Amino acid sequence: MSTAPVALVTGGTSGIGVVIAQQLVEAGHRVVVSGRSEQRGSAVAAELGDRARFVRTDLTATGAAADLISRTTETFGRLDVLVNNAAIDHTGELLEVGEAEIRTTFETNTFSAMNLLIAAARTMREQGDGGSIINITSRLASIGVPTMGIYSASKGAMLAFTKAAAIDLAPYNIRVNAVAPGMTRTPLYQEWLDGLPDPEAEARRVAEAIPLGRIAEPADVAAVVRFLASPEASYLTGASIPVEGGYLAK
Incomplete structure (x- = not known):
């Protein structure tokens, strides 16, 4: 069996997720790409080659997180890297936002990602040799932008969870970091x-x-994810790395 590390990339069937998967394959990882579109996912896996597989998943379904981690380890035998990239967008005048919109945004961007992090960390703890978890957040986790309040809050929660989880999981040598893209x-x-x-x-x-x-280009974001997944980042945890061209420094 191959000793190459195994990465799981959620939301890996379009946009930034595809390029993250590509760069991880190039770095020597075996990669499971997950998403809801069988057509797009199968095409991405085929393009990535023998080191990649697609697993169709609706992360908002009950038990989906544990099931996806199980299917990943069944596919490649272990799990070394989780990239929590799946998300949906939300814009709207704050005073016009309804309860259903808030729940839908948080179900995907926050609750599903939290459940997946926990499920992945349990597997990494059992393996006994650590791992790297990378949450894709947003520059909007740190600033306010009109009409983006619900989305910002969903990503802000993941920024806070990144820091807390990094402390909880440090004894198992499981590193947890965030990458915060700007406009890409x-x-x-x-x-x-x-x-x-x-x-x-x-x-x-x-x-x-x-x-x-x-x-930003998707490759700008993927390059930082690739670094965080690598042994070169072995002493980095609890960090949020902005990939937004200096926007937050103004």
Whole structure:
């Protein structure tokens, strides 16, 4: 059986998740990609090659976290890295937001990710040789932006949970860190941009607000995840690394 480390990437069928999976495969990991779309997931796994598998999962279903971890270890024999990347977006005027929207956003962005972290950490503890858990949060976990309050809160909770879990899991050599992307050039970003009256002007405005003068590429985020998953980051835990071109430093 291969001794290559095993990583699980949730939300790995589109956007940043695909590139994270690609970079982990390039770094020598065997990778399980999870998501809800069988068509997209199978295509991603096929493109990644023999070191990747797709597992279809709805993380909001009861028992889904434990089941996904079990299926990952059944596939590759162990689990060394969890990338908690699955999330949904939410925008809306705060005073118009309903209870169902709040619950739906937190079910995916927060509760499912918490359950998965716990399930993964249990397996890593049983294996006895540590592991790395990486929560993909957002710059919005640390700042307020109009219409983004519910999304921000769901990611802010994961930022707090990252720090707390890092302390709880340190005795097992399980490291827990967060990566906080800013605006990133994903299909979701492009869809939002294309729906505006003047996409080019808005793209320029967004880029000009970032000190480095450009929107992040998925590879910028994936590179930091790749580092946190590696032995080179063995003394780093409880950290949140912003990947937003200096926006939060202003």
